[in-house]
Amino acid sequence: MARNGREAVELAQRAAELSGNRDPSIFDTLAAAYAEAGRFNDAIETAGRAVAAAERQHNDVIADRIRVRLKLYKARKPFREPH
Numbered sequence: 001m002a003r004n005g006r007e008a009v010e011l012a013q014r015a016a017e018l019s020g021n022r023d024p025s026i027f028d029t030l031a032a033a034y035a036e037a038g039r040f041n042d043a044i045e046t047a048g049r050a051v052a053a054a055e056r057q058h059n060d061v062i063a064d065r066i067r068v069r070l071k072l073y074k075a076r077k078p079f080r081e082p083h
């Protein structure tokens with residue numbers, strides 16, 4: 001499977017804009033795209049925003065899921081779905 005981190009970032013940024021920058025799942029996707037592109041500092045910052053947005057919505061399930069990915073980004077590793 002080919003991965004294109006730069007394109008993923010562009011698409012996820014656009015999705016975030018269209019959502020009004022309020023959807024924690026889209027921030028989660030953007031953070032994963034940043035990590036895939038090797039932009040780990042951006043991934044960490046965006047995942048933090050995603051956790052905060054999920055907490056504001058009282059969505060502990062999403063917040064916990066993002067916290068797991070945040071640990072990967074802090075370890076300078078991208079998130080990869082298991083096949």
